Amino acid sequence: MKNILALCCLVVTFTSHGQLESHKGDNGKYGFMDNEKWIIQPIYEEVTEFYDYVVAGVKQKGKWGFIDRKGNTVLPFVYSRVSYNDESNSTVVMNGKYGMVSLLKGAEIVKCLYDKPILFDNTTYDKMGIVADVSRNGKAGIINLEGKEIIPCLYDPASIQQEDTVRLMVKINKKRGMIDLKGKQIVPCQFDLIGINPDNYVDTTIGKKKGLYSLEGKEIAACVYDNYIVFEEDGFATVQLNKKTGLMDANGKLILPCTYDNDDAMMTDREKLKKQE
Numbered sequence: 001m002k003n004i005l006a007l008c009c010l011v012v013t014f015t016s017h018g019q020l021e022s023h024k025g026d027n028g029k030y031g032f033m034d035n036e037k038w039i040i041q042p043i044y045e046e047v048t049e050f051y052d053y054v055v056a057g058v059k060q061k062g063k064w065g066f067i068d069r070k071g072n073t074v075l076p077f078v079y080s081r082v083s084y085n086d087e088s089n090s091t092v093v094m095n096g097k098y099g100m101v102s103l104l105k106g107a108e109i110v111k112c113l114y115d116k117p118i119l120f121d122n123t124t125y126d127k128m129g130i131v132a133d134v135s136r137n138g139k140a141g142i143i144n145l146e147g148k149e150i151i152p153c154l155y156d157p158a159s160i161q162q163e164d165t166v167r168l169m170v171k172i173n174k175k176r177g178m179i180d181l182k183g184k185q186i187v188p189c190q191f192d193l194i195g196i197n198p199d200n201y202v203d204t205t206i207g208k209k210k211g212l213y214s215l216e217g218k219e220i221a222a223c224v225y226d227n228y229i230v231f232e233e234d235g236f237a238t239v240q241l242n243k244k245t246g247l248m249d250a251n252g253k254l255i256l257p258c259t260y261d262n263d264d265a266m267m268t269d270r271e272k273l274k275k276q277e
Contacts, residue, residue, distance in 0.1 A: 020069055022047045022056075032056070032069075040071040048084060053103035057082040057090060064092070066101060074106045083117075091117050100147070110147040120145060126165045128181055133160065151183045163196060167215075178202065186217040203228055212252070220252040234274060238263055247273070 023033045025042025032040040032050065046059040055066040055074050065077035081093040082101070090101045092112060099112035110118055115135040122130045131142050134153065140160050141153035151160065151168070159171035168179050170189060177189030186202075187194055193205040194213075202213040204223055211223035221229055226240040229248065237248045239258065245266055246258035255273065260266040 020050050022049055030058075032071075039069070040067070048082065048090075053088065055101075055103055055106040057084075057101075066090075066106060068106065075101060075108060079112075085119075087120055109145065110143065118143070125162050125168070125181070133158075150181075151179070155189075167196075169194065186215070187213050191223070197228070197230075199231060201229075201231075220250075221248065236270070236273075238266075 020032050020034050020039060022030050023042070024030055025038075027042060029042045030044045030047045031038055031042035032047070044058040044060055045062070046064075048057040050056045050069060055068055057064050057079075058067055059065075060077050063077040064079040064082045065073055066075040068074050079092045079094050080096075081091075083091045084103070085091060088102065088104050089109070090103055092099050092101050092108070094112035097112040098114045098117050099108060100110035100118050101107065102109045113136050115138065118132045118134060120130050120132045124133070125131060125142070128142070128150070130145050131150065134141050134143050134149075135157060136153035138157065139153040140155045140157050141149050142151035142160065143149050154170075154172065156171040156174060159169075161169045163169045163178060166181055167186060168181065170177055170179055172189035175189045176191045176194045177185065178187040178194060179185055187204065191204045191206055191211075193203075195203050196215070197203050200215055201220070202215060204211040204213060206223040208226070209223040210221075210225045210228050212220040212229045214220060221239075224241060226243065227238075229237045229239060231237045231250060235250050236255070239246050239248050239254070241258035244258040245260040245262055246254050247256035247266060247270055249255050256266060256269055260269075
């Protein structure tokens with residue numbers, strides 16, 4: 001019975017905690033009342049509601065800040081705009097830059113550094129959890145819920161795309177590259193096209209020339225070849241350079257130079273290599 005009474009008290013307390021509501025005073029300004037009693041005097045030009053949060057946004061002398069339920073200033077009056085969203089956070093704007101305040105913690109969790117409003121979700125990138133795409137000074141990056149740039153703002157706008165579950169495609173100055181989920185470079189941003197092929201290598205292209213990287217970021221072949229590089233069952237790849245055919249091993253070494261007219265012309269020398277293994 002005591003436990004039930006205690007629980008009821010908690011429920012009543014929580015409900016009462018949520019009853020603090022904004023009202024306009026006779027002076028034309030806003031404060032907060034509970035059961036028709038002023039708890040926070042009407043001294044603010046505009047306010048948001050507390051709801052069940054620990055802070056509310058209030059405006060004074062043309063700037064927004066955040067106060068607690070006793071009227072104490074928790075975050076200073078430095079914001080030009082505040083806007084609540086669905087994640088128990090408030091978007092804030094200062095000097096034309098966007099950040100975010102946690103209404104549950106009463107703390108600025110994302111500094112006002114970014115060009116656009118910040119929207120967190122857990123669906124855009126696999127294995128990254130809840131993150132947000134951000135833009136800072138025209139460059140794209142990704143932040144986590146703590147406001148840390150897990151992918152620094154270095155990349156062309158809207159250029160970060162998931163390539164597979166552990167790699168991201170990015171662009172710098174319209175040149176493509178690849179990074180891991182911690183922002184470490186795998187393939188430098190110097191290619192017109194890149195992509196993971198079915199054999200789990202990274203095809204690279206500059207102009208009409210093809211090259212190859214490993215998934216770990218090792219350059220196997222520079223972009224000098226006329227064809228995509230595909231290793232066959234014997235571990236070799238036929239490559240073409242200036243319309244001449246040669247043979248490459250898995251380390252990118254030309255074991256038969258690109259001097260043959262075609263695959264058939266190279267076949268005899270390729271068979272000799274197989275017999276030497």
